[in-house]
Amino acid sequence: MISKHTFVKINYVLLFLMKLKPIYLILSIVLFTVSCKRESEANIQDHQAYFGGVVINPNSDYIVLRKSRKLIDTLFLDKKNKFSYKLEDFEPGLYNFFDGKEAQSVLIHDKDSLMLRLNTLEFDESLVYTGTGAKENNYLMNLFLINEIEEKTTIGSCKNLDPIAFDKKYGTIRDSKLRDLKAFEIKNKTSKLFHKIATANINYLYYSHKELYPLVNYRHSDKDIFNLLPDNFYDYRKDIDYNSDVLKGYGIYYNFLLFHFNNIALQKHFEHSDDKIYDELLVDYNLDKMILIDEKINNESIKNILLNNTMMHFISVSNKTEDYDEMLQSFKAKSTNNNDISKATRIVESYKRLKPGQAMPEIKLLDKEDNHIYLNDLISKPTVLYFWSKDNKYSIINSHKRIKELNIKYPEVDFISINLDNITYEEQVSILNRYEVRNHNEYRFVAPEQSKETLSIKPIIKVFLLDKKGNIINAKAEMSNIRFEQELLGAINN
Structure with missing residues (x-):
């Protein structure tokens, strides 16, 4: 024209x-x-593309667009819940969009004109694309859904297979996917970029299963696991690209790297220790993992993300605060992301204040009448503090239902619910009513962001168990853990 x-x-x-x-x-x-x-x-030759669409039942009035961890822009929905955005002088590749609750990847080429349609009630299942670039993205989305079904149905049937049968089973699945991909590419004349991403999706999922296989199957004798595997079981490791710029924003690639470093760190740990059982809480094992990440990865972005994941996971699950400083020292020596280092340092200091036996920090809450109340003034018997956010539907439902059961079973314990959002009591009640959960002992933080940092509330499933004096028994308890009720009984009997 x-x-x-x-x-x-x-x-x-x-x-x-x-x-x-x-x-x-x-x-x-x-x-x-x-x-x-x-x-x-x-x-x-001008580098530009269009990305837009419509969101049904939106969780927010915006879409956040990122590439790897870098924020590209915030795209606001109009009155019809539509958005549109023009990318100029951009780098073609994988992007990530977030609607305030869930996220998904999208492949954007130069000259693409992509329109999406999604219903947040069934986010992934409803997501479809139209326009230039749609065929590749619909293929990748369909592959994502197939992988999800495979995770739910196939893993159970493969769990107890011997290594050779297991490899044959997953190898057959991978080969079938690769044949389908080849047929799709012939029919649609796709790009080299798409080929690399789709092939990586198929291969790295297969590799992930193989990295996980030993720990899933032989928990009773972890150190002997690796001797039971065929010599060629990990031959694919020589083809691993630890520094892929194309894949660095892709979840399936990062998941593989996490599983891979967990596995090779365990092998290294067994070589120089007397341990025979896998224990993710051992500081030496986690230090080995950070050393391997630093040695094998040159891409600064990928290295920093994996180092940060290792550091944050360790301090979020380990109660041994005496190990935190050694982990933090190693993390600081290897990461080049100052924001990650600063955040980890703050959380380490916070967790040191939250170790068992310490008094609960003074935190101000709001009750249903917006009165300011100190948390410690509410505690007169063993107490469980649990948290929820309006953006996490399943956490709201699961935590409140579980607490209702525990409340009946353990009347000697107080259960206090604290919302993490900056909302009114009326909004709080409306959300609880929407999900048909009990409104009982509900409070809000006076200063949500400051309080969340003081209490290091991440992940949200973590709960605090306090004694009747308000001292911390466990700042990282989990209601779904089989040991949780034992901890409750211990608190009641002390």
Whole structure:
């Protein structure tokens, strides 16, 4: 389609050409044609794409667009819950969009014009694309859903297979996916970028299963696991790309790397220790993991993310605060992300204040009448503090139902619910009513962000168990853990 600017330009040129002699006319037409062609080629080379769509039952009024961990922009929905965005001078590849509750990946090429449609009530299942670039993204989305079904149905049937049968089972699944991919690419003439991402999706999922296999199957004798595997079981490791810029924003790639480093760190740990059982809480094992990440990965972004994951997971699950400083020292020496280092340092200091036997920090709460109340003033018997956010539906439902059961079973214990959002009591009640859960002992923080940092509330499933004096018994308890009720009985009997 000719633009208005080009149309006017052509008219002026034609008027000029009418006044020229034939030989000059021919020469001018040739020169003008070359000029237009160059202008057209220059326009094609401009790096731009369009991304938009409609969100049904939105969780928020915006979409956050990121590439790896870098924020690209916040895209606001209009009155019809639609959004549109033009990417200019951008890097083609995998992007991530977040609707305030859930996230998904999208592949954006130069000159793409992608429109999505999704219903947040069934986020992944409803997500479809139209426009230029849609076929590749619909393929990747379908592959994502197939992988999810596979995780639920296949793993159980493969769990107790011997290593050779297990590898054959998953190898057959991978080969079938690769054949389907080849047929799709022939039919649709896809890009090299798509081929790399789709192939990585299939291969790295297969590799992930193989990394997880030993620990899933032989928990009773972990140190002997690796001797039971065929010599070629991990042959694919020589093909691992630890530094892929293309894949660095892809969840399936990161998951593989996490499983892989967990596994090779365990092998290394067994080589220089007398331990025979896998224990993710051992500080030496986690230090080995950080050393391996630092040795094998050169890509700064990938390295920092994996180091941060190792550091944050350790301090969130381990109650041995005496190990935190050694982990933090190793983390600081290897990570180049100052924000990650600063956050980890604050959380370490926070957890040191929250170790068993310490008094609960003074935290101000709001009751249903917006009165300010100190948390410690509410504690007169063994107490469980649990937390919820409006953005996590399943956590709200599961935690409140579980607490209702425990409340009946252990009337000697107080159960206090604290909302993490900056909302009113009316909003709090409305959310609880929407999910049909009990409104009992509900409070809110006066200063949510400051209180969340003081109490290091992450992940949200973590609960505090306090004694009748308000001292901490466990700042990292989990209601779903089989040991939790034993901890409750211990608190009651002390």
